[in-house]
Amino acid sequence: MLExxxxxxxxxxxxxxxxxxxxxVDFDHGLNAAVNKLRTALGDSADSxxxxxxxxxxGYRFVAPILPSLRxxxxxxxxxxxxxxxxxxxxxxxxxxEYFSDGITEGVINSLSQILNLRVIARSTAxxxxxxxxxxxxxxxxxxxRAVVVGKLLQRGNTVIVQAELVDVAxxxxxxxxxxxxxxxxxxxxxxxxxxxxxxxxxxRLTDDEVQRITKRQTEDAEAYRLYLKGRYHWNRRNPEGxxxxxxxxxxxxxxxxxYAPAYGGLxxxxxxxxxxxxxxxxxxxxxAKSAAAKALEMDDQLAEAHVSLGYASFSYDGDWLAAGRYFxxxxxxxxxxxxxxxxxxxxxxxxGRHEQALEVARFALDQDPASPAxxxxxxxxxYLARQFDQAIEQANQTLELDANFAIAYAPMAExxxxxxxYREALPALEKYVALSRRSAASLGLLGYSHARSGERSEALxxxxxxxxxxKHSFIPAFFFALVYAGLEEKDRAFAxxxxxxxxxxxxxxxxxxxxxWDPLRSDSRxxxxxxxxxxxx
Numbered sequence: 001m002l003e004x005x006x007x008x009x010x011x012x013x014x015x016x017x018x019x020x021x022x023x024x025v026d027f028d029h030g031l032n033a034a035v036n037k038l039r040t041a042l043g044d045s046a047d048s049x050x051x052x053x054x055x056x057x058x059g060y061r062f063v064a065p066i067l068p069s070l071r072x073x074x075x076x077x078x079x080x081x082x083x084x085x086x087x088x089x090x091x092x093x094x095x096x097x098e099y100f101s102d103g104i105t106e107g108v109i110n111s112l113s114q115i116l117n118l119r120v121i122a123r124s125t126a127x128x129x130x131x132x133x134x135x136x137x138x139x140x141x142x143x144x145x146r147a148v149v150v151g152k153l154l155q156r157g158n159t160v161i162v163q164a165e166l167v168d169v170a171x172x173x174x175x176x177x178x179x180x181x182x183x184x185x186x187x188x189x190x191x192x193x194x195x196x197x198x199x200x201x202x203x204x205r206l207t208d209d210e211v212q213r214i215t216k217r218q219t220e221d222a223e224a225y226r227l228y229l230k231g232r233y234h235w236n237r238r239n240p241e242g243x244x245x246x247x248x249x250x251x252x253x254x255x256x257x258x259x260y261a262p263a264y265g266g267l268x269x270x271x272x273x274x275x276x277x278x279x280x281x282x283x284x285x286x287x288x289a290k291s292a293a294a295k296a297l298e299m300d301d302q303l304a305e306a307h308v309s310l311g312y313a314s315f316s317y318d319g320d321w322l323a324a325g326r327y328f329x330x331x332x333x334x335x336x337x338x339x340x341x342x343x344x345x346x347x348x349x350x351x352x353g354r355h356e357q358a359l360e361v362a363r364f365a366l367d368q369d370p371a372s373p374a375x376x377x378x379x380x381x382x383x384y385l386a387r388q389f390d391q392a393i394e395q396a397n398q399t400l401e402l403d404a405n406f407a408i409a410y411a412p413m414a415e416x417x418x419x420x421x422x423y424r425e426a427l428p429a430l431e432k433y434v435a436l437s438r439r440s441a442a443s444l445g446l447l448g449y450s451h452a453r454s455g456e457r458s459e460a461l462x463x464x465x466x467x468x469x470x471x472k473h474s475f476i477p478a479f480f481f482a483l484v485y486a487g488l489e490e491k492d493r494a495f496a497x498x499x500x501x502x503x504x505x506x507x508x509x510x511x512x513x514x515x516x517x518w519d520p521l522r523s524d525s526r527x528x529x530x531x532x533x534x535x536x537x538x
Contacts, residue, residue, distance in 0.1 A: 001052070001062035010059035035060065041179055080202040082145040084121035085109045087130040088162065091152040101153040102127075102236075103229030104162065104191060108149070111195035113335055114213035118202065121145060122339040122369035123236075140169030143370065147175060149198060158184050162194060166201050176201040185222040192217070218300065224256035224263065231266050238374070240279045246270045261303050264296035268309035275317075275507060278441055281475050282505045286317040304335035312344045315351060316507035319535035324348055339369045343378045351510040352537060355386035373399050373406040380412040385514045389416035396429075407436035407443075414446055419516035423454040441467060445480030449517060452487030460484055479506045486520050495526050502530065509534050 001009050015027050035052060038044075044051045053061045085108050090101040106123055113120045121143050129139055140148040151164035165177035178197055182190040219225055231249035234242040247270045253263040271289035274280040290313050296306035311327030314320045328348060331341040342365035349358035362379040369375045376399040383392035396413035399406055410433035417426035430450055433443040448463030464484050467476050482497035501509060512518060513536050521527050 001060060005062050008055055008059050008061050013059065041181075078203065079117075080146045081117060082119040082121075083112065083147045083149060083166075083198075083202060084126055084140060084143045084145045085112065085149040085198075086134055086136070086139060087127050088151040088153045088164070091154045099230045099233035100155075100226070102130075102233055104153055104187070104194075105151075106232065107191045108195050108198065110335075110338075111191070111213075112199065113338060115199060115210050116207075116336060118199075119145070119368070122372065122375075124339070124372035124374065125369045127236075128371045136167040137169055137172040140167070145169060147202065155184070160184050160187060160190060162190060164194060164198075166198060187222060187225060188217050188220070213302075218262050219257045219260045221257040221260070224253045224260050227253035227256065228260065228263050228266060231263070231270075235266060235270055235273075238273065238277075240274075240277060243270050243273050243277075243279070259299050261296045261299035262305070264292045264299065265303050265305040265309070268293035268296060268306055272309050272312055278475060278477055282317055282507060286313050286505070289313055290317075302334050304331040304338045304341060307331035307334065308338070308341050308344055311348065315348055316510045317505050321348075321352065321535070321537050339365055339372075339375065342368070343375060346378060346382050347510075350382050350385045350514065353514065355382070358382045359386060371402060373403040373409065376402055377406065377409050377412070380409070384412040384416050384419070385511055387419070387514075387516060389420050389516075392416040405436055407433060407440075410436070411442060411446065414450070415515075415517060418446070418450055418453065421453075423450050426450050439466075439470075441470070441476045441480045445483045448480075448484035449487035452484055452489075457488065460488055477501060477506050477508075478504055479508055483517065486518060489520050491521060491524055491526075494521060495524070495530070498530060502534065510536065512536070 011028075011031060014031060019027070035054075039046065039052055042051045046054055049063060051062060051064045053063045055061060085105060088101045088105045090098050105126070109120060109123050109126065112118060125143065134150060136148040136150050140146070146169055148167045148169060149164060150167065151162055154161045154163070160182055162180045163178075164180070166175040167173070168175050176197070180190050180193050219228075227249050231246040231253065234249065235246035236242070247267060250263045250266040250270065253260055254267075257263070268289045271280075271285045271292065275282045275285035275289070279285075289309055293306040293309040293313070296303050297310075300306075307327045307330045311324045311331065314324035314327060325348070328341065328345045331338065332345070335341070342361050346358045346362040346365065349355075349361060359379070359382050362375075362382045366372075366375050366379055376395065380392050380395035380399060383389075383395055392412050393416045396409050396416075399409040403409075410429045414426045414429040414433060417423070417429065426446075427450060430443065430447045434440075434447055437443045444463050444467055448460045448467075451457075451459035451463065464481060467481060467484075470476055478497045478500035482494045482501060485491075485494035485497060488494075498509075512534065513531050518527070
């Protein structure tokens with residue numbers, strides 16, 4: 001009927017199309033039942049047809065308009081090896097409930113990422129198409145994938161409806177389209193059905209283990225799941241306010257289901273980022289992150305997110321590089337498509353001086369997540385740590401092309417200029433960093449270092465006073481005081497502050513051996529002693 005939209009398709013034509021002449025079947029009953037099911041799925045009725053019109057004694061006619069992009073393509077037989085799941089639109093749902101459509105989309109992305117031979121565009125890149133009029137064919141072409149999933153989520157009373165389609169990027173035609181309807185308390189079945197249907201239509205041959213992974217349910221409590229989705233929605237904002245809200249929702253999810261592993265994994269992620277963003281002292285945040293991640297693995301030892309959190313904590317906080325390597329390898333084995341694994345694994349490899357591998361991993365992460373400023377920034381940092389300063393500057397500029405207001409993109413750019421001795425050239429980047437980051441400790445520390453290396457001692461000392469003043473009401477890592485004093489070549493004060501940073505277990509000490517900014521201290525025997533105590537392996 002879709003192929004002959006608006007034309008009458010007779011019952012005899014349908015019989016011929018579906019069954020050979022020698023097939024014995026109660027065709028009339030079967031066809032009537034099939035059309036009734038079709039109408040139910042479409043919310044249609046025979047009395048007032050919006051989709052399927054019955055012409056008594058003759059056949060049926062599909063009467064709804066069909067957009068060109070929705071035309072059904074010929075059946076495809078080869079497996080599709082790459083796909084992007086674009087954010088499902090929030091149709092008819094309260095704007096405050098956007099977390100739900102986001103969560104369903106992210107759940108499908110995570111499920112499909114469990115399939116070894118399928119390249120799935122990461123969430124952060126896919127979600128750059130949020131709140132935009134999406135042309136699936138153009139989006140797929142931009143992302144270099146074979147197929148794109150688009151959809152809409154609606155809620156009518158206590159019923160949740162997802163309408164989704166799989167679009168062939170090469171032709172713009174529809175490979176598959178479907179509608180899934182479930183009660184709100186049974187959203188798990190909805191997500192399972194959606195993921196299974198898409199993987200089937202991609203014509204992928206799944207192992208039993210992959211089938212089990214994409215349909216695995218972590219909780220049967222619908223409210224715990226909703227609270228978890230709200231937590232992830234706020235965590236994905238990656239700012240202090242969002243992270244604190246995420247912690248609140250993850251905790252509430254665990255109050256509903258104390259054995260809900262992803263909620264513990266979410267808590268671990270949140271506490272890691274409180275330390276990573278210098279919001280909370282590492283000694284406060286990281287033990288909580290480790291405890292939550294360990295609890296998650298007690299419930300589900302296959303949860304890649306928890307392995308990543310423990311991997312990062314192991315080398316950046318505990319100084320245990322051997323354990324970190326094991327955690328990252330387990331995360332990669334369990335979910336090769338999880339982009340945060342590659343981002344943090346690249347930092348781990350760089351801390352060991354394994355720059356070629358770190359850059360390979362960081363570039364692979366960017367290939368998986370090409371529109372993510374954070375992943376592009378990670379590659380710029382690896383280039384800076386590898387002392388490929390010109391390439392780091394170029395990559396930082398590419399990050400800013402993705403998001404001109406991505407504040408931390410200016411950090412590796414400025415660090416590369418400073419490492420090249422181009423102090424004046426670093427200033428524009430530093431001024432942007434200070435402004436966009438709202439005078440963060442990291443931006444001020446770099447600005448003070450720049451003034452110090454330029455011979456502007458009074459300006460450098462003024463930055464130190466600003467850091468002291470700010471430290472009275474918020475956490476300022478000792479590392480950034482040490483950085484300014486290193487720039488001034490006041491070695492005793494620099495080492496005193498580095499000692500405090502070591503007591504704080506500040507994460508950036510993991511890269512102390514590599515960073516060119518510390519070259520003014522490198523010949524001092526105290527520097528080698530500090531590296532030994534940090535525990536960075538040879």
